[in-house]
Amino acid sequence: MRGQAYPELSERARTVFRVVVESYLRSGTPVGSRTISHLSGLNLSPASIRNVMQDLEEAGLLAAPHVSAGRLPTETGLRLFVDGMMQAAEPSSEERSAIERGIGRGGPIEDALAAAGAVLSGLSACAGLVLVPKREAVLRQFGFVPLSQDQALAVLVGADGSVENRVVALPPGTPPAALNEAANYISTAFAGLTLGEARARITAEIGLDRAALDRVSRELVERGLALWSTDGRARPVLIVRGQANLIDTQAAEDLERVRQLLDELEGKEEIARLLDSAREGSATKIFIGSENKLFALSGSSIVAAPYRGAEGQVVGVVGVIGPTRLNYARVVPMVDFTAHTLSRLMT
Template identity: 35%
Template sequence: MTTLDKRAQILLKTLVEHYISDGQPVGSRTLSKCSGLDLSPATVRNVMSDLEEMGFIASPHTSAGRVPTHRGYRFFVDTLLTIKPLQTQEIQRLESELSSPDPQELISSAAGLLSSLTQFAGVVMIPRRKSIAFKHLEFLPLSDTRLLVIIVTSDGNVQNRIIVTDKAYSAAELTQASNFFNANYSGSTFEDVQKKLHEELKQMQSDMNRLMAAALDASSKALDEDRDNVVISGERNLLQVDELSTNVTSLRKLFEIFERRTSLMQLLDNSQRAEGIQIFIGGESGYLPLDECSMVTAPYEANGQIVGTLGVIGPTRMAYERVIPIVDITAKLLSSGLSMK
């Protein structure tokens, strides 16, 4: 990692904080006045030139001032950032609004609070439903190669899925498949069925194997699609951010991610495996399409087990010292609320 002397660090910190505050390129005269260092503008310009050469800052064509690069933001966040504690009334608001006995309401409230307190987009990955057992499965023919699969889970959830097969099955074969599935696997979780199915179906005809595999795949997808996996609140706040709203093409791509949510789920899922606050600046995540976007995430728990991730998506020019504690405390309070359920 590149090291900077104390003088360069103070000037970089001052520049990033000023740019985050007002969004305007920062000149050497401003830094000379605001850094607290007894340096002439000429000396400041020399240090700025070195920082630019090292890739921490850049000069916009239309201004004599400098702005932070992604590398500059990363060094600032990792090394120079001073976290600002939340005000008492903000903490009290979080505590009061994250006190519902309903887990789904808690998660929705968390997303809304993240958005409201930061004025950016708040996102919460809903805990995945694990160990769902199915009670009953039935095949009904729709046409020669199209079948309706009816899945009833142990919690009373009923799903209908259409699957397309590569051959026609007789009514007797469909009854046989349903009976086999229900007799052998009723009460088992889909994870357990997947483990057992591979070995036990070797004794059946190969085309019946394919029918079983298709039914299991359809069942898993039905349960996954039965609910939104991510709650998003306040994405339209990003339309008010100048550096995002002027990039119409990239902004459209970002909203497509909000709509499809697949890439967002992958990013949150990866964040869930890490401990504590994670900060993705610009393209570091590999998922967000805007170089001008950053994401701050934290995992949350239920009864000691990490079950999801929440976070804030906003511009790289965000007040990290404020957003980080908001994300951190929201994750802790959500964990506490879910652990009492």
């Protein structure tokens, strides 16, 4: 985790550690001393390399999944690597073209955001994530459908044609006529406004005693708008593309971890809250495994970068999610380039 104190490593230990991590990220398998002796360029015997690996294991940077197996990096080791040793590669011209071509096809911005997730998924062989700008619905029509004596279904039709509904508690003794009066009032008085704007206006009108409503209808209007405006602000909007990429040949050997990750993606609110934390600052953020409690079981990583709107403010986050053995050196600049491309599109 950032800010954590790491052990001082000799040049020899750094070289061995780097080779283990890079080889593991390429292959997804533990790395043995013979492999390191061939790849590192160090004039060391396999026995000497094993001694160095043992020291790295004791330092908490490497682990041995089996007694006779090679080593692989721990989450602490991966954090040390991505923060202080990784040499990121710029996206290739083909990758840049694919990102720009996929995002810049024209049409609604929502299509471009979904395309960004799909392109990142295809290029990274992970699942693409896009946290979209939070936009309150603009009201076109509102209605109440009675469910029981104390509950009704509030139905909102947005200016874009979207239809959403919520269950709202009714004031005691609410007559059907009050439901119709409140619905007609909302549809007539607040069409073309966001729910937040509508709620502010009805509050002002009630305060000045200008709302032409009886007590029950007025309470219904307040309840309906308050419920929706609060829900609209709190509800995360997350686009996920390419979940099937998470089930690869290596993942087939660890199906429980993959199942856990897919379950986490189904619960989009927790993932969205994690991505939302990447809004702060301008740098790409990397979340590795159990550094975040959400991934304590699945052992997953997220690489995420914020993108900006017309006035330069952060409006959303784009990234990828996959196993901790991501090719960080390739994925990090790819996500960063996609964020900058989306920012240019939205200005």
